[in-house]
Amino acid sequence: MSTNTLTQPKKKTFDVEKVRKDFPILSQLVRGKKPLVYLDNANTTQKPKCVINTLVRYYREYNSNVHRASHYLGSKADHAYEKGRHKVQNFLKARHFEEIIFVRNATEGINLVAQTWGRRNVDKGDEILVSAMEHHANIVPWQMLCEERGATLKVIPMSDSGELDLEAYEKLLTPQTRLVGLVHMSNALGTVNPIKEMIATAHKQGIPVLIDGAQSAYHMSIDVQELDCDFFVFSGHKLYGPTGIGILYGKRELLEVMPPWMGGGDMILTVSFDKTTYNDLPFKFEAGTPHIEGVIGLGAAIDYLNGLGMENIAKHEAELMAYGTEALAQVPDLKMIGTAKHKASVFSFMLGEIHPQDVGTILDMEGIAVRTGQHCAHPVMQHFGISATVRASLACYNTRAEIDALVQGLHKAHRFMG
């Protein structure tokens, strides 16, 4: 062991300027030499050098198919790929490595559950319960299932501050409820839902719960055993990892009895024209050549986040959130949409009568990247009676100076269009 490790303090301090140096994309100038201010993180986050280098190294040094190639490169790829699964397992604090299923994104994870667990467990007259602040990814797959099976989709209402009505929730849990689908953190409002309590409430009646963690997984530490959720999904690209890789966590006992979804190579044990037997977990759900570099890259992103410490990231972002909430309140005619007590890393707002798209265009001209629109959450927009919002969303590399730039940009938009 080097003396350096011994003398290093256990609790590392979080230095955002140092963190920014890990993200090459952030140092560029855009739109006529303006520093890039990237506040579209709820859409996708930027990638640290270690992730980019890992992807390059995979293709330069050991590109090979996994679970099939009996040679040096193949065994190296196999090792890195399955190590990726263990990293995800540790990241989510899952009990077993076979509870981690690789999919394309959170959306595919939800669809997998709907199409396998759902088709086996949901019948005519049954109910699926989701919340009023779900992303389309946690609405449409259930609607499709309900339509096919003759079941009904029920909705947990929310208040005008963007908080779920927990009393209504309890009443909506009935003997017909087969599953609760809940967003951990709303992409359109920033609300962080009390999922641990909500999961416990559903479990009292023996109802399993799927958590959409697409927005939460990169902002806070997740412990699926402590939460006791039955399924948890997230996307790698929001977690500073590559696009095209997502995770479905499921409790082993549930995954074991679920039928496979897609058929093909790797998900089988034996195939004949009379009968095919399926592989064990997790491979039963992973047909065909997987997104190998995606898994390895996601593993690198997880190593990076562990290095920074999820608690440190959450603390940094909470400070920015408080600073931004105060700063944005000073912008004339700015109306925040979503003012829940427990909220993280998302500012969703309107600027007077100015069309959110115009606000976004002006911010873009100033080098500030935000998202404008309905954020794949039409029902949320309908609840607030609006057609769109401007959304600025934070990540570990954002700074107070960037919040200041956003505020300046909004003042400019107000002057320009108001």
Next chain:
Amino acid sequence: MSLTQQEKAEELIEAFSFFEEWEDRYGYLIDLGKELPAMPEVLKTEESQVQGCQSKVWVVAKTSQGDGQSHIDLLVDSDSAIVKGLIAILWQVSSGYAPQEILAFDIEGLLKRLDLEEHLSMNRRNGLYSMIQRIRSLAVQGA
């Protein structure tokens, strides 16, 4: 004698060439939108609305005869000030012209010369691309 589409395009290109800062270019663009003939609210129907993801865009066309040939008069509007400016450019080089002239005109080329073609690729957001398609299909119907 009214201006040809090409003459109008040249005028626009010249006007935009004066501006160095984006604030001035977009300010001028928004002003172009404000100068459009008003579209009565009753004409803003589902039928006249063009598919755009965020901003609403409407267009109605009327074919009339004059100078021995038919031409198409357009009314256009949007709830976004910037998109309204963009469609005002389309309007300037489309409304009042013969269907064949509308179909033959290189609108993408003009937007490119005005350094606004980026808005075309953002068609999911602003409906500008759908608007061009709609005007062209209206021109085909009027031809």
